[in-house]
Amino acid sequence: xxQMTLYIVLxxxxxxxxxxxxxxNDVANAMATSTGAKAxxxxxxxxxxxxxxxxxxxxxxxxxxSTIRSGIVDASLLAGTPxxxxxxxxxxxxxxxxxxxxxxxxxxxxxxTHSIIGAIVGFAAxxxxxxxxxxxxxxxxxxxxxVSPLVSGVIAxxxxxxxxxxxxxxxxxxxxxxxxxxxxxxxxxxxxxxxTLMKGLTHVGLQLTxxxxxxxxxVIAIVVAIAGKLIxxxxxxxxAADSKFRFATVERIFGVLMVITACSMAxxxxxNDVANAxxxxxxxxxVASTGMVEGQSAVSPWVLLLGGGGIVxxxxxxxxxxxxxxxxxxxALTPSRGFAAEMSAASTIVLASSTGLPISTTHTxxxxxxxxxxxxxxxxxxxxxxxxxxxxxxxxxxAGAVLSVxxxxxxxxxx
Numbered sequence: 001x002x003q004m005t006l007y008i009v010l011x012x013x014x015x016x017x018x019x020x021x022x023x024x025n026d027v028a029n030a031m032a033t034s035t036g037a038k039a040x041x042x043x044x045x046x047x048x049x050x051x052x053x054x055x056x057x058x059x060x061x062x063x064x065x066s067t068i069r070s071g072i073v074d075a076s077l078l079a080g081t082p083x084x085x086x087x088x089x090x091x092x093x094x095x096x097x098x099x100x101x102x103x104x105x106x107x108x109x110x111x112x113t114h115s116i117i118g119a120i121v122g123f124a125a126x127x128x129x130x131x132x133x134x135x136x137x138x139x140x141x142x143x144x145x146x147v148s149p150l151v152s153g154v155i156a157x158x159x160x161x162x163x164x165x166x167x168x169x170x171x172x173x174x175x176x177x178x179x180x181x182x183x184x185x186x187x188x189x190x191x192x193x194x195x196t197l198m199k200g201l202t203h204v205g206l207q208l209t210x211x212x213x214x215x216x217x218x219v220i221a222i223v224v225a226i227a228g229k230l231i232x233x234x235x236x237x238x239x240a241a242d243s244k245f246r247f248a249t250v251e252r253i254f255g256v257l258m259v260i261t262a263c264s265m266a267x268x269x270x271x272n273d274v275a276n277a278x279x280x281x282x283x284x285x286x287v288a289s290t291g292m293v294e295g296q297s298a299v300s301p302w303v304l305l306l307g308g309g310g311i312v313x314x315x316x317x318x319x320x321x322x323x324x325x326x327x328x329x330x331x332a333l334t335p336s337r338g339f340a341a342e343m344s345a346a347s348t349i350v351l352a353s354s355t356g357l358p359i360s361t362t363h364t365x366x367x368x369x370x371x372x373x374x375x376x377x378x379x380x381x382x383x384x385x386x387x388x389x390x391x392x393x394x395x396x397x398x399a400g401a402v403l404s405v406x407x408x409x410x411x412x413x414x415x
Contacts, residue, residue: 006415007086007288012306014093015281019307021100022112022277023314027053028322029109029365030269031262031315036327037338039258045323046316052263053315056270057308061278061299072117073124077132078293085293087411088127088404089280092119095403096276099396107321107329108392111360114141116276118400123408125401138397145393148348148359149367156344156371163336164375168247177250178232184339185257186225191346192264193217196271198350224260231256247334254335261342268346269361274307281306326366329385331373340375341368363393 031045040048078085096115103110117138124132163184167176197206197213208216232253241248282297327333333341345365352359366389373381 003415004288007090008285010090011093011281011284011288012303014090014097015277015303016306016310018093018097018100018116018280019274019277019310020314020318021097021104022273023049023053023311023316024104024318025100025108025110025314025322026112026273026362027266027269027311027315028104028319029326029362030265031319032109032323032326033333033338033341033365033369034258034262034327035323036333037255037258037335039255039335039338040262042320042323045262046312046319048262049266049315050312052266053270053311054308056267056272057274057311058301058304059271061271061274061304061307072120072134072137073128073132074134076293077128082287082291082293084127085287086284087408087415088120088123089284089287091123091404091407091411092116092400093277093280094407095119095122095400098403099399101318103392103396104318104322106392107325108389109322109326109362109366110392110396111362112273112276113360114393114396115400116280117141118397119404121397122401122404126405127408141397144359145363148352148363149370151351151359152344152348152364152367153371153374155347156340156368157375159344160337160340160372160375163340167250168336173247173250174237174242174253177253181232181253181257182225182229184343185228185260186221188257188261188339188343188346189224189264190217190221191343191350192261192268193220194350195346196264196268228256228260247336251335254339257339258335258342261339261346265342265346268349270308270311273361274304274311277310278303278307325385325389326369329382330366330369330389331376331380331382333369333372337372341365341372344368344371 027049031040031049034040035042035045078088093116096112096119099115099119100110100112121133121138166180167173170176194213194217197208197216235249235252235256237249238252245251278299279297281303282299285300285303286297287293331337342365345361345368348364348368349359349361352364370381370386
């Protein structure tokens with residue numbers, strides 16, 4: 001096996017490991033609110049992820065990806081040393097995957113984007129020089145640790161308060177749910193479609209105007225609301241269940257909504273975060289094939305298939321721990337609370353994408369779950385779990401950087 005073929009094989013193996021780690025950690029918390037609220041089972045979550053995460057990754061993962069995400073490092077500085085780029089990308093993939101693997105084992109929901117960025121910062125600072133890193137961009141990422149959960153937490157708190165005021169605190173919650181849940185469906189569908197168009201489908205090179213995005217989102221939202229209304233009208237009241245828990249039928253109605261948001265979030269997540277695995281792989285393949293370091297690399301269909309397959313495999317085999325943390329350990333979730341959290345996460349991502357604010361999907365969702373818990377009072381939140389999650393966020397970028405430096409030197413010595 002010649003040297004260049006060896007680089008491509010290692011990139012494929014490390015990329016598959018990274019995709020698996022993304023599935024174990026990131027997809028788990030994208031599905032956690034739905035499973036924690038018991039709107040869907042773990043098996044159903046895996047099936048939904050298998051279909052929608054895979055479809056998002058393969059269909060909307062993009063034919064071209066940035067060599068180094070978020071403009072953290074100037075790729076042109078590596079133009080004269082393509083080997084360094086290869087060692088750096090391989091080391092970064094392995095470092096991010098190992099950190100995500102460890103975090104998943106401990107049940108910590110961490111940001112896959114921040115893991116790979118931390119890894120790339122580590123290799124760039126040591127392999128090229130401290131001046132190669134855009135420290136201003138790194139500062140923006142640190143700022144997002146506070147902004148993401150804070151904004152989504154406030155929005156989730158407000159959404160759940162509207163659910164309480166309009167439905168749960170009323171004398172006729174079932175009739176109120178039949179009336180207002182289709183409206184929530186319309187708003188939720190609109191937000192998730194906008195999130196997909198703005199954050200996901202941009203990778204396909206689909207350049208739609210804001211007006212076109214709005215028109216598509218409105219049409220799909222209306223269709224979803226009408227379909228949801230027809231399904232909700234067929235849900236029968238269960239007096240026995242309602243006598244044990246007053247909102248049993250109401251929560252079944254919200255359960256329909258949660259299935260829709262779970263499918264949508266899975267597609268959007270697959271289309272966006274597969275780049276964390278396939279970007280460095282595509283970079284290694286491009287450099288190994290041409291000897292040139294470019295700012296962007298073409299992504300072969302087999303690389304997207306590798307990323308999509310790895311993500312699904314990660315959730316199915318190792319996703320339970322992170323799912324359990326986000327879905328059940330932060331605060332007790334029901335379909336109505338889980339819906340408020342997911343809708344808040346989607347709304348925050350749409351808001352951030354339109355303003356250019358760098359945020360993490362993971363941090364956004366955890367903040368939203370926290371906000372829903374706060375709507376019921378501080379006693380409804382497990383503060384020990386929150387402390388551990390926040391500490392894991394602080395450690396993610398440095399951990400990725402340190403591991404990346406270690407693997408960079410090992411790979412350079414061995415290869």
